[in-house]
Amino acid sequence: MKTMHFAERLYPQAKLENLLCEIRPARGVIDLSIGEPNVPLNHEILSHIPDGFEALARYPKESLQQTLLETIRDWLCKRYSLDTSSIDVQAQITVLAGSREGIFMMPIALFNRELQQGLPITVAMPDPGYPIYQASAENVGAKVCCITQAQIEQLEKLALNERDTFSEWSDIDLMFVCSPNNPTGEVLTLQQWTCLIELANKHQFILVADECYSEIYSEPFKPLGLLEACKHIGNNNFENCLAIHSLSKRSGLPGLRSGFVVGDAKLIKLIQGYRNYHGVSLSPIQLKGSEAAWADEQHVTTNRAIYQEKFDVFTKHLGECSAYQLPHGGFYIWLDVGGDSETFCQHLYQNYGVKVLPGHYLAVSDKVKSEVRQYVRVAVVCHLGEVEQVATAIKKSIAFFSHSNVVGDHVA
Known part of the structure; x- marks a missing residue:
C-alpha cells in the first residue's frame, strides 16, 4: 500500500472540519480546536x-x-x-x-x-x-x-x-x-x-x-x-x-x-x-x-493570570470528573470523554456549538491512535465570559456519554 505523503494528509483541524461539515450547531460556535491565544494585545x-x-x-x-x-x-x-x-x-x-x-x-x-x-x-x-x-x-x-x-x-x-x-x-x-x-x-x-x-x-x-x-x-x-x-x-x-x-x-x-x-x-x-x-x-x-x-514581562504575567482564571472556572465545573486533570503547563485540557472522541466532538458541536479536537488526530503511531481514541484536546482560548458555558457543555456531554451505549461511530 502506498504511504500517504505528509502534504496530502489532512491537517488535524481540516480533518475536524470534514467531521463536522454536515452538522448545523444549535447555537453560536466557540472554536477550541486550535491553539490560537485569546488574550488582550499589549x-x-x-x-x-x-x-x-x-x-x-x-x-x-x-x-x-x-x-x-x-x-x-x-x-x-x-x-x-x-x-x-x-x-x-x-x-x-x-x-x-x-x-x-x-x-x-x-x-x-x-x-x-x-x-x-x-x-x-x-x-x-x-x-x-x-x-x-x-x-x-x-x-x-x-x-x-x-x-x-x-x-x-x-x-x-x-x-x-x-x-x-x-x-x-x-x-x-x-x-x-x-x-x-x-x-x-x-x-x-x-x-x-x-x-x-x-x-x-x-x-x-x-x-x-x-x-x-x-x-x-x-x-x-x-x-x-x-x-x-x-x-x-x-x-x-x-x-x-x-x-x-x-x-x-x-x-x-x-x-x-x-x-x-x-x-x-x-x-x-x-x-x-x-x-x-x-x-x-x-x-x-x-x-x-x-x-x-x-x-x-508584565504582559506575560497578565496573560498568565487570565489563563489561570479560565482554568479555575473549568476546574470548578469539571473537577469532579475523574478524567479531568489540570495541566502542569500550557493552555490545553487533555480529557478522556469515556467514548469515541469523534462522536463526542459531533455531539458537543451539534448541541452546544463547541469545537474541540479528537485526540487521536494528534497521534502518530497506530498503537497510540488506538490508546487515545477516547481523548479530546480542549484549547482554553475562549473569552473568560464563555468559560462557564463551555465547561457546562463539556460536563453535560461527558455525562450523556457515560449513560449511553456507544456503538461504532454512533450513540445508541
Missing part, C-alpha cells in the same frame, strides 16, 4: 512597532537584529537563571519566523550533508504531539520513531546503561520533545531532562526542545527548561541541545511570526548556514515588535 508593545510602511521598503538593519538577540539573551538568562556570559548571541541564538519554521526545517538544516549523500536519519518525537514534528521528518524521508510520555517517565527508573535496552536510542539522530507538552500539558522534570541529555550525549543525537508554552503555567510552578537542565548537570555549552521559543503563546502574538532557537554553537552554525539560503527574514516591524515583547 498596546505598550505595539507602540514600539515602526509607524507606516516605510520600514518594509528596506532590508532589516543588522543593528536591529543584534539588539533583538541581546534582548533574547537577557530574557533567557533571567528566566532560566543563566549567566549572561554563558550565551554568545551571535554563535548560539538564531531568530526564526515563528517556532513552526524552526521545527520544520530542523532535520534538513542539521543533516543536509548526510541527506545529500543518501544516508538515512531517524527522527524521534512525542506521540501524541504537534503534527509538524512528523511532517518535518517525512519531508526529508527520515524514519519516524515515536516516544510516549510513559516511556519518558520510565527512563527515571533506569540507570544510564540500562536505558539502552529500553529503546533503540542509538538509532536516533534527532529527537523533538515538547515541555509543556501539546496536547497533554505534561512538564518534564529535572530528572527526565537529565536522562534525555545524558542519552543525547552518549548516543550523539540532537535533542530539540519545543518550549513555546513555557510561560503559561500556574504560579509559582514555572516549568524547567532544557538550557536550565543543562546548567544543572554541567553541560554549560549545551552540547547536542537546542531550545525553540516563540512569542505566539508567551505574548499572544501568533501573527507576528517571531521566535528563536538557542543552544549548541556548532548546531546553530548549521542552522544559520541553511537559513542564509532558506531565507525567512524578519522585517524591521517584526524585529522591533519582538524586541519590545521579549523585554517586557
Whole structure:
C-alpha cells in the first residue's frame, strides 16, 4: 500500500472540519480546536512597532537584529537563571519566523550533508504531539520513531546503561520533545531532562526542545527548561541541545511570526548556514515588535493570570470528573470523554456549538491512535465570559456519554 505523503494528509483541524461539515450547531460556535491565544494585545508593545510602511521598503538593519538577540539573551538568562556570559548571541541564538519554521526545517538544516549523500536519519518525537514534528521528518524521508510520555517517565527508573535496552536510542539522530507538552500539558522534570541529555550525549543525537508554552503555567510552578537542565548537570555549552521559543503563546502574538532557537554553537552554525539560503527574514516591524515583547514581562504575567482564571472556572465545573486533570503547563485540557472522541466532538458541536479536537488526530503511531481514541484536546482560548458555558457543555456531554451505549461511530 502506498504511504500517504505528509502534504496530502489532512491537517488535524481540516480533518475536524470534514467531521463536522454536515452538522448545523444549535447555537453560536466557540472554536477550541486550535491553539490560537485569546488574550488582550499589549498596546505598550505595539507602540514600539515602526509607524507606516516605510520600514518594509528596506532590508532589516543588522543593528536591529543584534539588539533583538541581546534582548533574547537577557530574557533567557533571567528566566532560566543563566549567566549572561554563558550565551554568545551571535554563535548560539538564531531568530526564526515563528517556532513552526524552526521545527520544520530542523532535520534538513542539521543533516543536509548526510541527506545529500543518501544516508538515512531517524527522527524521534512525542506521540501524541504537534503534527509538524512528523511532517518535518517525512519531508526529508527520515524514519519516524515515536516516544510516549510513559516511556519518558520510565527512563527515571533506569540507570544510564540500562536505558539502552529500553529503546533503540542509538538509532536516533534527532529527537523533538515538547515541555509543556501539546496536547497533554505534561512538564518534564529535572530528572527526565537529565536522562534525555545524558542519552543525547552518549548516543550523539540532537535533542530539540519545543518550549513555546513555557510561560503559561500556574504560579509559582514555572516549568524547567532544557538550557536550565543543562546548567544543572554541567553541560554549560549545551552540547547536542537546542531550545525553540516563540512569542505566539508567551505574548499572544501568533501573527507576528517571531521566535528563536538557542543552544549548541556548532548546531546553530548549521542552522544559520541553511537559513542564509532558506531565507525567512524578519522585517524591521517584526524585529522591533519582538524586541519590545521579549523585554517586557508584565504582559506575560497578565496573560498568565487570565489563563489561570479560565482554568479555575473549568476546574470548578469539571473537577469532579475523574478524567479531568489540570495541566502542569500550557493552555490545553487533555480529557478522556469515556467514548469515541469523534462522536463526542459531533455531539458537543451539534448541541452546544463547541469545537474541540479528537485526540487521536494528534497521534502518530497506530498503537497510540488506538490508546487515545477516547481523548479530546480542549484549547482554553475562549473569552473568560464563555468559560462557564463551555465547561457546562463539556460536563453535560461527558455525562450523556457515560449513560449511553456507544456503538461504532454512533450513540445508541
